[in-house]
Amino acid sequence: MKDKKKLTRMLLVGLLIILACAWIYPIVMILINSLKLESAISTNTTFDMVNGETYAGLENYSKAFSSFGFMQSLGYSLFITVTSVAAIIILCSMCAWYITRVHSKLNSFLYYLFVFSMVVPFQMVMFTLSQTADMLKLNNPFNLWIIYLGFGAGLAVFMFAGFVKSIPLEIEEAALIDGCTPLQTFFKVVVPILKPTMVSVAILQAMWVWNDYLLPTLVLDITKYKTIPMLIQYFRGSYGQVEMGPMMASIMLTIIPVVIVYIFGQKHIIKGVAAGAVKG
Amino acid sequence: MQRTYKKYGWMFVLPTLIAFTIGFIIPFIEGLYLSFCQFTTVGNAVFNGFSNYIAAFTDASFLRSAGFTVLVAAVNVILINVLAFALALALTQKLKGTNFFRTVFFMPNLIGGIVLGYIWQILINCVLALVGQPLLKLNATAGYWGIIILMCWQQIGYMMIIYIAGLQNVPDDLVEAAKIDGATDWQILWKIKIPMMMPSITICVFLTLTNSFKLFDQNLALTNGDPNHMTDMLALNIYQTFYARAGKAWKGIGQAKAVIFSIVVVLISFWQLKTTRSKEVQQ
Numbered sequence: 191m192k193d194k195k196k197l198t199r200m201l202l203v204g205l206l207i208i209l210a211c212a213w214i215y216p217i218v219m220i221l222i223n224s225l226k227l228e229s230a231i232s233t234n235t236t237f238d239m240v241n242g243e244t245y246a247g248l249e250n251y252s253k254a255f256s257s258f259g260f261m262q263s264l265g266y267s268l269f270i271t272v273t274s275v276a277a278i279i280i281l282c283s284m285c286a287w288y289i290t291r292v293h294s295k296l297n298s299f300l301y302y303l304f305v306f307s308m309v310v311p312f313q314m315v316m317f318t319l320s321q322t323a324d325m326l327k328l329n330n331p332f333n334l335w336i337i338y339l340g341f342g343a344g345l346a347v348f349m350f351a352g353f354v355k356s357i358p359l360e361i362e363e364a365a366l367i368d369g370c371t372p373l374q375t376f377f378k379v380v381v382p383i384l385k386p387t388m389v390s391v392a393i394l395q396a397m398w399v400w401n402d403y404l405l406p407t408l409v410l411d412i413t414k415y416k417t418i419p420m421l422i423q424y425f426r427g428s429y430g431q432v433e434m435g436p437m438m439a440s441i442m443l444t445i446i447p448v449v450i451v452y453i454f455g456q457k458h459i460i461k462g463v464a465a466g467a468v469k470g
Numbered sequence: 471m472q473r474t475y476k477k478y479g480w481m482f483v484l485p486t487l488i489a490f491t492i493g494f495i496i497p498f499i500e501g502l503y504l505s506f507c508q509f510t511t512v513g514n515a516v517f518n519g520f521s522n523y524i525a526a527f528t529d530a531s532f533l534r535s536a537g538f539t540v541l542v543a544a545v546n547v548i549l550i551n552v553l554a555f556a557l558a559l560a561l562t563q564k565l566k567g568t569n570f571f572r573t574v575f576f577m578p579n580l581i582g583g584i585v586l587g588y589i590w591q592i593l594i595n596c597v598l599a600l601v602g603q604p605l606l607k608l609n610a611t612a613g614y615w616g617i618i619i620l621m622c623w624q625q626i627g628y629m630m631i632i633y634i635a636g637l638q639n640v641p642d643d644l645v646e647a648a649k650i651d652g653a654t655d656w657q658i659l660w661k662i663k664i665p666m667m668m669p670s671i672t673i674c675v676f677l678t679l680t681n682s683f684k685l686f687d688q689n690l691a692l693t694n695g696d697p698n699h700m701t702d703m704l705a706l707n708i709y710q711t712f713y714a715r716a717g718k719a720w721k722g723i724g725q726a727k728a729v730i731f732s733i734v735v736v737l738i739s740f741w742q743l744k745t746t747r748s749k750e751v752q753q
Contacts, residue, residue, distance in 0.1 A: 340493020
């Protein structure tokens with residue numbers, strides 16, 4: 191009986207190892223191809239291992255760095271993600287706290303409006319949003335966080351509101367009696383309690399903003415500014431004329447920073463995702 | 471307390487509300503209005519009643535992409551949830567390397583849809599070339615299954631995380647009591663674990679369903695609708711109606727399609743939440 195149980199556990203681990211390989215393989219494949227010479231990359235030989243004859247060293251990577259405007263796009267993507275996420279976690283937590291704490295018809299209407307905006311597909315507003323952004327001069331990477339704040343507010347307010355409800359009122363009452371203004375109460379008393387939720391929201395929003403393709407494509411002036419997903423899609427569009435080697439290298443370059451962040455922060459990321467879902 | 475807070479209300483709500491107005495409320499209302507107009511920019515809209523809606527419903531490509539979306543969503547929801555649940559069960563058995571597996575399965579979620587679509591296009595095309603089948607550009611069946619495989623690969627890890635959290639919340643004493651009463655593992659799964667996990671199931675089905683309906687990036691990068699718009703999903707069809715068709719009628723029709731699409735997504739979401747919520751048990 192015990193041996194049988196041990197055997198099934200081993201089989202299960204074996205199966206999981208095979209699955210894990212299948213999960214990693216697509217990325218390893220791109221890595222292998224990014225090291226090949228241009229002439230060695232074709233549809234039929236994608237699965238071939240790189241060897242002495244086809245090895246190109248890091249040439250593809252240096253090309254990707256120099257000719258694709260890669261660094262500039264990386265900078266834009268980083269800037270947009272950091273500003274948007276910072277704005278969302280600070281301003282949306284304030285908003286969510288207020289509309290949960292102060293009961294009025296207007297506040298509960300606002301809450302349902304935020305929840306509604308979470309479900310509505312982006313296609314509904316994409317054209318009018320890009321026109322509004324043009325009109326208000328929000329069509330550059332430096333102001334794009336305002337759009338992300340507006341469009342990301344739904345999920346963020348929803349998650350923060352869910353958590354604020356579980357904070358006991360007495361703590362805040364004590365702070366008010368001790369002479370705190372509501373702003374002080376919020377930043378000195380509520381924010382420390384909200385911290386885990388802030389991490390969750392920050393992770394979910396960062397994953398969304400960093401990888402978002404359609405919104406920046408429609409809102410930004412594509413001739414001047416490209417984020418990383420826009421850059422990849424832009425060069426893919428000229429399929430055939432574009433060199434595949436540097437292309438694969440730039441895909442790797444977009445994946446590597448994300449994977450590094452993931453390896454160091456995986457505990458928080460996985461916890462954040464799980465916590466985010468439970469709140470829903 | 472409420473009164474003290476109220477004086478400062480504008481400080482807390484206004485920044486988000488202004489951005490929300492710019493980013494959602496104005497575009498939404500404008501979009502609703504424009505679906506009844508003929509226009510090429512917001513400035514030159516001319517009211518034309520329901521003709522955009524009539525054109526949308528008689529547009530064969532719209533109906534076809536709707537059918538395709540439903541087919542993708544149905545298979546996605548079932549496959550992703552069943553497999554993610556199975557993985558979550560396997561990873562809560564205290565096996566060796568559990569942490570490593572969890573890390574690996576979740577990883578694709580961090581990579582954007584455009585990059586994922588591109589990676590899988592390269593991979594699938596190579597497989598197709600090796601078995602002598604037409605490439606994705608000419609092969610709608612491969613495109614369909616490609617989208618499904620890609621979505622499974624990306625989303626199983628995410629749902630697995632949620633299911634693991636749910637499984638860890640099932641009280642041990644319930645499982646123990648059932649074991650003492652002589653229940654088999656299979657009975658424990660169906661009679662205790664699954665009913666106790668309905669909140670997780672609700673959320674995962676909701677996420678997979680809405681993600682499948684709203685799918686855009688992966689569709690654009692993997693097949694771009696090839697061959698001949700056979701693999702267009704709704705979001706891509708609407709995008710193309712706006713930006714890829716010449717003629718001043720199309721933007722209005724695209725906006726009408728977007729309104730129909732939104733209504734469908736909102737209705738399905740709320741219907742799904744209601745039906746699975748009703749199956750949740752009180753803890």
